[in-house]
Amino acid sequence: MEDEKIIELFFQRSEIAIPSLAQKYEKPLFSVSYRILQNREDAQECIKDTYLGIWNAIPPTRPASLYSFACRVARNISINRHKHNCAAKRNSYTVSIEEIGDCIPASNTVAEDFELQLLTDTLNQWLESLRPQNRYIFVRRYWYMDPVPQIATAMKMSDAAIYLRLDRLKKKLYKYLKERGYPV
Amino acid sequence: MKSFGEQLNNAFGGIDDRFILSAQNPPKSEKRILLGSIAAALCVLLVLIPFLVTQGTFLRGDGWEQVFYEAATLQKKKTGPYGTLCMMTVNLGDISGVTEYQPAEDVCLEMFGQWLFSWGSMDYSLQFSLFPEEHLESYVYQEFEKAGYTKEQGMEKISQTASELFPFRKVEIQYTVTAIKRDDPELTRRFFQRINLEKAGIDPNEVTSVLHYSFEQVRLYYDGLLSSGNIFDDELGSGVYFYEYKGKWYLAPNMLEDDMSIDLLHAGKKKPSTYYEQKKLWGTITSIENGYICIDDSFYFFADEELAKGYREGDSVSVRYYNAVYRMERIEDGKKCKVARAVSIKKEDPS
Numbered sequence: 051m052e053d054e055k056i057i058e059l060f061f062q063r064s065e066i067a068i069p070s071l072a073q074k075y076e077k078p079l080f081s082v083s084y085r086i087l088q089n090r091e092d093a094q095e096c097i098k099d100t101y102l103g104i105w106n107a108i109p110p111t112r113p114a115s116l117y118s119f120a121c122r123v124a125r126n127i128s129i130n131r132h133k134h135n136c137a138a139k140r141n142s143y144t145v146s147i148e149e150i151g152d153c154i155p156a157s158n159t160v161a162e163d164f165e166l167q168l169l170t171d172t173l174n175q176w177l178e179s180l181r182p183q184n185r186y187i188f189v190r191r192y193w194y195m196d197p198v199p200q201i202a203t204a205m206k207m208s209d210a211a212i213y214l215r216l217d218r219l220k221k222k223l224y225k226y227l228k229e230r231g232y233p234v
Numbered sequence: 235m236k237s238f239g240e241q242l243n244n245a246f247g248g249i250d251d252r253f254i255l256s257a258q259n260p261p262k263s264e265k266r267i268l269l270g271s272i273a274a275a276l277c278v279l280l281v282l283i284p285f286l287v288t289q290g291t292f293l294r295g296d297g298w299e300q301v302f303y304e305a306a307t308l309q310k311k312k313t314g315p316y317g318t319l320c321m322m323t324v325n326l327g328d329i330s331g332v333t334e335y336q337p338a339e340d341v342c343l344e345m346f347g348q349w350l351f352s353w354g355s356m357d358y359s360l361q362f363s364l365f366p367e368e369h370l371e372s373y374v375y376q377e378f379e380k381a382g383y384t385k386e387q388g389m390e391k392i393s394q395t396a397s398e399l400f401p402f403r404k405v406e407i408q409y410t411v412t413a414i415k416r417d418d419p420e421l422t423r424r425f426f427q428r429i430n431l432e433k434a435g436i437d438p439n440e441v442t443s444v445l446h447y448s449f450e451q452v453r454l455y456y457d458g459l460l461s462s463g464n465i466f467d468d469e470l471g472s473g474v475y476f477y478e479y480k481g482k483w484y485l486a487p488n489m490l491e492d493d494m495s496i497d498l499l500h501a502g503k504k505k506p507s508t509y510y511e512q513k514k515l516w517g518t519i520t521s522i523e524n525g526y527i528c529i530d531d532s533f534y535f536f537a538d539e540e541l542a543k544g545y546r547e548g549d550s551v552s553v554r555y556y557n558a559v560y561r562m563e564r565i566e567d568g569k570k571c572k573v574a575r576a577v578s579i580k581k582e583d584p585s
Binding site: 078113114115117118119121122125126129166167169170173174177182183185186189190192193194204205207208209210211213214215217221 | 244248249251253257462568570
């Protein structure tokens with residue numbers, strides 16, 4: 051079923067809205083959630099919460115892309131769940147966040163919504179400036195939290211090449227943020 | 235560090251839909267365009283390359299010396315400021331679309347080799363001769379000045395830092411050129427569209443020619459032991475641009491690793507310095523070879539004879555090392571490993 055039709059089902063409060071969404075996107079949503087939580091049961095619960103969250107959000111929201119909207123909701127819910135889980139446990143979310151953490155300025159001012167939006171806009175501009183291959187690698191690693199070997203397989207590159215690329219992208223991001231006045 | 239992660243999550247979690255959507259599938263490499271006959275191209279190359287190389291007129295004075303040219307494989311070598319030997323092997327066997335091989339094309343082969351040498355050995359100062367002064371003035375020299383260095387001192391400092399942190403003795407570069415096109419209308423249009431020359435201080439009206447290389451299988455090998463893997467399998471899938479500006483050839487401005495070179499320039503001056511920060515690791519020596527001590531079969535440390543003296547495989551040791559860590563893979567079996575410069579090694583009681 052096409053995304054527009056599924057969104058319409060949500061607007062109609064149809065009982066087949068969630069099953070239709072699940073049929074189409076359960077696999078990628080589970081994948082996003084599982085990579086953050088590293089726990090099958092938790093991920094499944096988060097997916098259920100994701101469906102509920104989408105049910106509550108549509109309407110009034112009419113997402114331009116149902117896929118990215120659903121992934122975003124799943125990601126946020128899973129990250130919140132992660133915060134409640136064992137803090138010391140290092141999973142792919144923790145690792146990928148730590149990897150990129152060096153590039154992101156630590157400043158309390160960024161906690162403000164406005165500052166946060168500015169930072170997001172800056173990240174969007176930076177992503178826009180990347181070559182498609184680099185953008186793919188960066189987004190897969192830090193948004194989808196894919197493990198490096200999985201990205202390497204998808205790109206038909208070695209793990210070492212992906213690590214090298216990520217190292218350099220992080221340095222580029224650091225420079226990009228610094229140039230724009232972020233307190234790095 | 236945790237607050238960094240939180241900020242990243244909040245900011246990065248809100249990136250545009252299009253980036254999330256476009257990352258669903260890997261991007262496709264640009265389709266290789268095959269023009270002309272391979273046989274014709276090879277004939278041209280076989281005849282012209284040895285002639286051009288012996289003329290020596292097109293070498294940019296960067297010290298490349300031809301080792302051999304045979305069966306469309308060109309090998310050259312040069313030595314870096316701190317003695318690192320670079321062997322560049324270029325496979326030209328698959329080139330198509332070359333109808334007129336010109337000196338500029340060999341200059342560009344060397345420039346790309348030098349760029350890779352610089353990239354692979356972390357000595358970014360070796361890149362500077364590949365870019366016009368105007369570009370360097372706005373991107374690099376200002377930083378030298380801020381740091382209190384002259385141009386020469388700045389370059390020396392970068393080379394020195396790179397050689398201290400990554401003292402490779404031999405870097406071998408291998409790449410295959412799949413296409414060379416000069417002044418192709420479509421590629422030239424893309425060059426001016428994608429590359430911001432003005433931002434780099436270059437007057438586009440002074441550009442008289444544009445050359446485009448396509449590559450594949452770009453690999454770097456270090457000291458016969460470690461490898462970068464195929465680093466540019468896709469990144470350079472769309473090729474690299476060179477342009478002729480005021481009578482000289484240069485690499486496209488987007489290839490300048492100015493941020494990296496400036497990092498190296500400041501290394502040791504900033505407090506704390508990321509590059510010179512020291513860390514400690516405990517483990518067992520699993521091999522000592524080619525100037526490296528390997529700990530737990532996964533972390534290689536540059537260790538000269540003096541540093542490695544008195545140690546052998548099986549020893550429990552602690553290694554203090556600079557936190558400038560390079561990720562590579564072992565040539566022998568492709569195993570992922572890290573590489574760093576050891577500062578000191580001490581024997582530890584295994585109990």
